[in-house]
Amino acid sequence: MLEKITRLIKYCRHIHENLPDVPAPLLVATEDQGTLVLNAPNRAARQIVIALPQATLAGDCDHIRGPHTLILFVLEKRKEQTRTPEQTDKLYLETADTLNRLLTKFINDLSGASPDGQCPLLCGMGFVEAEIVPEAGRFGGWDGWSAALTLK
Incomplete structure (x- = not known):
């Protein structure tokens, strides 16, 4: 029943691979x-945070289905x-570029469509929608963007 969540977590752990300058x-x-995690000492300026996937399951025991949602954050810590204004523009443009690459x-x-074809961890899933939102002061003072992705 939670197979898709398990596969999404495994995929998210390695989503940054082959993307230069994108942190784990x-x-x-x-x-x-x-x-707590973001405000640990020695944390780099730009971070990728992924809220663990959630699922809404419905149906009967033979046909359980439902959307799965995860949220990707691309954030930077700077003293607001x-x-x-130019630094603010640069922060949002650069974090938007990183989010776009992800x-x-x-x-x-x-x-x-990737060179290796469909990722086996994402097999059987389909894209439903993405809600992209600017973030300010998230997680105790981090700014940038988030994308809530819904999959079926």
């Missing part, structure tokens, strides 16, 4: 956990009070 993601279950890889791996 931090997988978290709650916002409190994300805040001392940031110039989403492109994800969609290509899901659809089979």
Whole structure:
């Protein structure tokens, strides 16, 4: 019943591979956990955080189905009070570019458009929608973007 969640977690752990300058993601279950992990000492300026997938399952014992949702965050920690408008623009443009690279890889791996074809971990899943949202002050002061991805 939770096979897709298991496969999504395994995929998310390695989503950054073959993407230069994209850090390994931090997988978290709650916002409190994300805040704790991100505010650890010596954390790099840009981080990828992925909220563990959630599922809404319905049907009967022979045909369980339902959407699975995960949230990708691309965030940077900077002091907002001392940031110039140009620095703010740069932060949001650069984190949007990183998010775009991650989403492109994800969609290509899901659809089979990547050079290796469809990722076996994403087999049997289909894209439903993505909600992309700017973030400010998330996880205790991190800014950037998030994308909530819904799969079937």
